[in-house]
Amino acid sequence: MRISLIALALLLGCGYYEQTYMPASHNWAFRHKYPSADRLFNAFDYGHAIVYQELIAHPDGPVSRIEDDRFTFITTHLLVHPPAVPLDEEAIGPRYAQLLPEAHEMFEWAHILHRQIYDIWADDRIPPPAKDSAVATVIRYYRSRGDLAFSTTPKSMSLMDGQFYSMAFRKKYPKFTGLLWSYHWLQIVLYDALMRGATPAERQANVDTVVRRFRAMLEDPPAHMPSVMPMTAAIAPEFAERYPDAAIIFDNLHAFHDVVADILASPDVPPSRKRAEVLAAAARYRDGTSSITSVADWRQMSTMMGAAHMGGVPW
C-alpha cells in the first residue's frame, strides 16, 4: 500500500505525500477532554505558517508587519478565540507551502505525533502501563516515514545556532520569537501535566495550570516569554525520561522551526538559495549522523541552559 502511494506521488510529480493519523481507539481523546488546550494547538498552526508566509512574500517588509501587526492579531484575537479545528496551513501561507512543501509536511507529520501522544495520555481507558506500549507504537508509525521524520538522535546546538544564517530571525523579531517559543513551551509541558496527574481531575487541573501559565506569558510581551528555545529535558523532565526518543524528536522539530525562520529572514541567504538551504537543514535534522551529540550531553545541555529561561516548570 505504502509503495503504491509513493509511486503515485512520484508519478504526480511530487516527492512526498500526506498521510493521516495512525488508526487507534485513543485518537482525538485529548481534543474531547481538554478542548481549551486543544484549540490553542489549532491557533499555533497559524503562527508558524503566517510568519513563513510573511518572510517569503514580503522579504523587505517592515519589521512591524510581523512584530506588531501579526503579533497583535495573534495575541489579542486568535489566541483569545482559537479555531475549533486544525487550520489548513496551505491557505494561511500559500507561498510558504509552494516554496517549502517538504518542510511543511515534516512539521505536519511531527504535529500528528504530538497529538497522538497527547491522546494516549488523555485516554483514561488506557492504563498507565499500557501507555508506554501505545506511545512506542505511534513513534514507530511516525518513524516509518523516513522522508519526513525528525531524527531520534540529539543534535548539537551548532546546527541551530552555528550556521551563517543563524539568529537572523531571532535578532530581528524577538517578540515573535518569544511567542513561538511559548507555543513550544506549552506543547511540551502538557506532557508532564498529563503524566503527573494520577486521576482525571488532577490531569484536568494540571492542564488548566499550564494553559493559565501560557496565557500569563502573553501579558507584557516579551517579558514573561521564554528567552531561549524550550528544551524538553528541562521543562518536561518526566516525559523526557520516559520517552527520550519522542523528546528528542520534538526538540529537533522545534529547532528546525527556528532554523527555517532564520534562513527565510537572513539577508545572507539570497531568495534563490532559500529553498536549498531549508532542504539541506531538513536533511540534517532527519538523519542520525549530522552534528549529533549523546543523550547524556543533550540532557546536560538542556538543563544547563536553565528551565527558567525556557518558560519555567509550573510545578
Place this chain on the structure above:
Amino acid sequence: MLLLGAAVDRSFPLMSLLIVGDLVVEQYSNGVPRPADWTSDIGFRKQISPRFVLDAGVGRVFHGLRPAWLVTFGTTYTFSISALVPEARPGAH
C-alpha cells in the same frame, strides 16, 4: 462539444471555509441546432471536525435549452484502515 469554464475561489483559513464560484459554457457542435448552455454555480467547503468536511452548492442553468436549478451536497470523512498500516497491528515491532 466546446466546453469553457472559469472559476474563482476565496479561502477563509481561520474559519476553515472555502467559497467557490464558477461559470461554464457548453456548446454542442454535432449539428443539432440548439443554444449554448450557460451555467453558474456557487458553493462552499467547510471543515467541521478534524476528519469531517461538508460541501454544498447551488447552480443555475440560466441560458440554454432547459433552464434549471442545480443543488449539490457532499461530505468527506477521513479515516485509516488498521489492516493497511503495519505499525498499527498488535505485536508489530
